[in-house]
Amino acid sequence: MQQVSNALTAAGSKRASHYRHLSPALPGEERGKSIQSVDRVLSIIEILSLSDRPLMLKDIANLADLNLSTCHHLINTLVRRGYVINSGRAQGYSLSSKFEILSRRSEREAKLIEFVKPSLHELNEDIREAVQMTVLRGSSLVSYVRLPSQIRGSAIDLGNRPLTHAVHTVANGKAILAWLPQAELARVVADNGLTAFTPHTITSLSDLTEELRLVRRSGFAVEDGEFHTGQAGFAAPVRDMSGAVVGSIGVTVERRRASDAYSDYLTRAVVKCANDLSSRMPAGCFT
Structure with missing residues (x-):
């Protein structure tokens, strides 16, 4: 326990304290013109x-x-x-045959969206916050399903949150990165870089590696103003029945509302949704 405490203290952030609290419980052409x-x-x-x-x-x-x-x-x-x-x-x-391969991929993606949507809608109705399901396509984090916040006056708009080169900053991305083989993680980092979007962004590979270790141990990922200073996020990996990580489920909220108690509530809800999907997801169907 002392080693766990020391590791979390070294992280020196609100993210680390949250892991400790819950772990291990859970320009182009004008429109109309052709190119x-x-x-x-x-x-x-x-x-x-x-x-x-x-x-x-x-x-x-x-x-x-x-x-x-x-x-x-x-x-x-x-x-x-x-x-x-x-x-x-x-x-x-x-x-x-590349067109056939792309067609099969597109079909798998459509089936994955169809599979996860009911659970995402249920989570969105339950917590009333903005939720999304993401996957890692090559080195890019891609959002497959986005559902807006139902809270009146919420400043969270996932549609205005392009994730290009942001996989290391958002909870959804870290929930996937944590389970990649080391060589694959190095490739994704090399392709995307570790861009500093805010003063809170992790910008060194050693710090990211430590963060991902906490994600693996806790079973969830935390984002605390790393992509947008006013936003916090909580995400968990979704696996198929073989254990392969297919993607991640996450919630994004205004950081000012992310009290410890509310963060705990949201994290548990996200982990529960991800675990439920994982228990029903056929092996190899969506990867």
Whole structure:
């Protein structure tokens, strides 16, 4: 117990005291205009999708009404990104399976949203605060479901909370990062950086590592003015039945209202919702 106390004291923050209190209980184009290069690429994709055999460059250029050089540059970009296969000299071009992979991912995401929404609505009705479900897609934290606060006059608007490069600052992000393998965590941090959004933001890898250790031990994550000085958050990981972390459930509130007692109440509600979803989530269906 003394070691736990020392570790939490070293963290030196309201977040640490909250962990201790609960642990281990729980610029583009104008609208209406099209972008010519995008329009041309989509035309090429549609042409290839309608062909039952590889097409030669000159045939694609003719069908897309493009000069040969422009068509060649666009096709090469699609090849480099893995969307088109170059079958070899004099063999032509065809679509790769990447579109099918993206389609399956989109289908899984839609099913995941459908699966979690009833529980999120129930949590939102219960606590009346803004709640969201997020996942880590590559190195980016993405919000799948957002439900607004039902408290009159609340200043929390999750729609105005873009999470780009903020995975280390918000409770939802930390609830996922805590369970990543070390190499994967290093990659996510390298891709996103540790940008200081407020004076409270964790900006060193050693401090983040300590924070994530507390998250793992406690079973939940805390955000205390790290992304927005006026906001606090509490989140918990959602797992499937194999134990794999699929995403996180979190609540965001005005920091001035996040008393110890209210923070405890919200954290317990979020952990309960996440645990309920985890107990019912089929293994491998959404990852």
